[in-house]
Amino acid sequence: MRRPLIVILLTAVLVLAVVIAFRVGAAESSAVILREIRAPRIVMALMIGAGLGLAGTVMQAITHNPLADPAIVGISGGAALGAAAVIFLGVGFGSPVVAAAAVLVALLVAWAINLISRTEGRSEVVTLVLAGVAITAFAAAAVSVLVSTNTSPAIRSISFWTSGSLALSTWSGITSVAPFVLVGVVIVALISGSLDPLSLGDRGAQAAGVDVTRTRVGGLAAVVLLVAAGVSVVGMIAFIGLVIPHAVRAVLGPQHRLLLLASAISGALVLLLADTAARVAVQPVEIPVGAITAIVGAPIFLVLLLRTRAQQGGWA
Amino acid sequence: MTLELRQAEYALRGRTRLHATSLIISPGSVTAIVGRNGAGKSTLLALMAAELRPTSGEVRLDGELVNALSARELAQRRALLSQDQAVSFAFTVRDVVAWGRHCWSGTQQSDQDEQIIDTTMQEQGVVHLATRVITELSGGERQRVHLARVRVQRSPVLLLDEADAALDLEGRYHLAHTVRSEAMTGAAVVLVSHDVHRMLTTADRMIVVADGRVVMDSSVTTVDRTQLAHALGVPEL
Numbered sequence: 001m002r003r004p005l006i007v008i009l010l011t012a013v014l015v016l017a018v019v020i021a022f023r024v025g026a027a028e029s030s031a032v033i034l035r036e037i038r039a040p041r042i043v044m045a046l047m048i049g050a051g052l053g054l055a056g057t058v059m060q061a062i063t064h065n066p067l068a069d070p071a072i073v074g075i076s077g078g079a080a081l082g083a084a085a086v087i088f089l090g091v092g093f094g095s096p097v098v099a100a101a102a103v104l105v106a107l108l109v110a111w112a113i114n115l116i117s118r119t120e121g122r123s124e125v126v127t128l129v130l131a132g133v134a135i136t137a138f139a140a141a142a143v144s145v146l147v148s149t150n151t152s153p154a155i156r157s158i159s160f161w162t163s164g165s166l167a168l169s170t171w172s173g174i175t176s177v178a179p180f181v182l183v184g185v186v187i188v189a190l191i192s193g194s195l196d197p198l199s200l201g202d203r204g205a206q207a208a209g210v211d212v213t214r215t216r217v218g219g220l221a222a223v224v225l226l227v228a229a230g231v232s233v234v235g236m237i238a239f240i241g242l243v244i245p246h247a248v249r250a251v252l253g254p255q256h257r258l259l260l261l262a263s264a265i266s267g268a269l270v271l272l273l274a275d276t277a278a279r280v281a282v283q284p285v286e287i288p289v290g291a292i293t294a295i296v297g298a299p300i301f302l303v304l305l306l307r308t309r310a311q312q313g314g315w316a
Numbered sequence: 317m318t319l320e321l322r323q324a325e326y327a328l329r330g331r332t333r334l335h336a337t338s339l340i341i342s343p344g345s346v347t348a349i350v351g352r353n354g355a356g357k358s359t360l361l362a363l364m365a366a367e368l369r370p371t372s373g374e375v376r377l378d379g380e381l382v383n384a385l386s387a388r389e390l391a392q393r394r395a396l397l398s399q400d401q402a403v404s405f406a407f408t409v410r411d412v413v414a415w416g417r418h419c420w421s422g423t424q425q426s427d428q429d430e431q432i433i434d435t436t437m438q439e440q441g442v443v444h445l446a447t448r449v450i451t452e453l454s455g456g457e458r459q460r461v462h463l464a465r466v467r468v469q470r471s472p473v474l475l476l477d478e479a480d481a482a483l484d485l486e487g488r489y490h491l492a493h494t495v496r497s498e499a500m501t502g503a504a505v506v507l508v509s510h511d512v513h514r515m516l517t518t519a520d521r522m523i524v525v526a527d528g529r530v531v532m533d534s535s536v537t538t539v540d541r542t543q544l545a546h547a548l549g550v551p552e553l
Contacts, residue, residue: 207396
């Protein structure tokens with residue numbers, strides 16, 4: 001079959017990208033820099049990128065909405081607020097407590113959007129997106145109040161982090177985030193078999209024997225775990241969760257088992273490439289990787305949006 | 317499998333959508349539910365399908381309370397098809413039909429998945445569409461695919477909620493044929509439809525719902541057409 005071959009090819013490209021990312025950079029890179037700065041940064045990019053790819057795919061499946069994305073519905077914004085709040089209270093950046101706080105607030109957001117956007121068992125596409133706009137605006141404003149009223153150096157590093165950057169990746173940051181991401185991956189594996197028939201819509205899927213509530217609650221929890229802990233360390237990186245599933249679906253088709261695997265690999269690849277570009281494009285300064293993913297991702301998303309709409313004849 | 321409503325009633329926000337209703341639907345029969353829009357036909361069907369929980373009374377399938385069964389257990393016992401079912405992503409026709417086997421995954425019955433899917437797609441005349449993308453099909457073709465999907469569930473109860481609404485004459489003829497052959501093999505089939513004339517030739521029994529009540533329940537061979545027309549709000553049929 002051709003499709004598994006594409007996944008193998010993607011994996012090969014990813015390995016190549018890791019090697020390249022490790023090699024390029026400042027000329028005087030010492031062994032210490034490679035081990036303590038560049039290596040954790042690469043690992044973090046792979047982990048966060050894979051999580052974003054997976055989370056976007058799950059989010060789109062459980063909301064039946066090709067426009068859904070953890071950042072758009074407000075989950076990432078909630079995570080940023082949770083992280084900023086405990087950093088404000090004096091907890092060190094990159095600690096597991098910050099990751100846990102991010103996850104907690106993001107869970108609250110996920111629970112709230114699930115309530116707000118559902119009437120009589122149906123998920124409303126427009127309400128979901130607009131609720132996300134409101135939550136993101138609120139969270140961003142609250143973070144900005146926290147940052148501007150605080151003079152501690154820890155909170156200052158947040159300004160770097162609000163635009164999304166992997167520059168502060170450390171091995172300890174990775175060990176704070178990894179457990180959450182791992183649990184998220186396990187939940188995705190558990191519900192992955194129900195995601196295809198879920199495309200019938202909640203009512204049709206339930207009639208066909210899918211436990212829709214379990215799949216949706218599990219899916220939302222997985223999205224939060226995959227994204228929120230990462231946000232606490234690298235900030236909000238938009239468009240990967242939105243664009244990757246579309247791009248992969250266009251090549252491999254919509255079947256979720258393969259789509260999930262390929263989205264994870266592609267998310268890792270794209271974030272790693274974007275971060276490498278962020279590091280070396282305009283040396284010695286660095287561009288926030290979140291800016292790169294948005295600059296590249298937003299136009300791609302628009303093209304995908306128009307093409308998918310044309311193919312589907314609009315979405316119900 | 318016998319489906320039984322015992323004094324089943326459904327109310328939503330203080331308004332009774334269906335007054336206490338008792339019915340027995342037997343295996344090997346086709347029952348048509350007819351009535352004007354908003355009469356309570358779909359509520360009655362949704363209670364049978366366990367999509368709704370009766371606010372009083374109960375619904376049983378072979379003695380088991382339907383609302384106590386899991387989604388999966390329900391799907392093994394009854395299939396439900398609504399009018400023009402939308403699919404979110406560009407899945408192929410064969411993918412969609414195969415979802416009908418989802419409720420049997422991990423059981424012994426799943427050994428026959430491929431064979432059941434193949435024969436059912438043949439019976440429904442959708443084999444030539446197998447690799448086509450469902451979202452690109454016409455309404456009639458889509459409905460045939462979904463009919464194939466609910467039939468591969470191989471459930472002894474088949475519930476169709478205005479499944480003929482998007483179908484042309486050929487499609488309705490075909491649906492009627494499918495429904496008859498399902499009943500012949502022992503299924504209990506219930507259809508909600510506005511196509512009263514076709515139901516008179518397709519169904520064995522006709523239930524008329526008006527203002528949230530079953531106002532007529534009769535065999536189609538002995539149905540009083542004047543009374544039926546009256547219950548449906550038209551001068552004649």
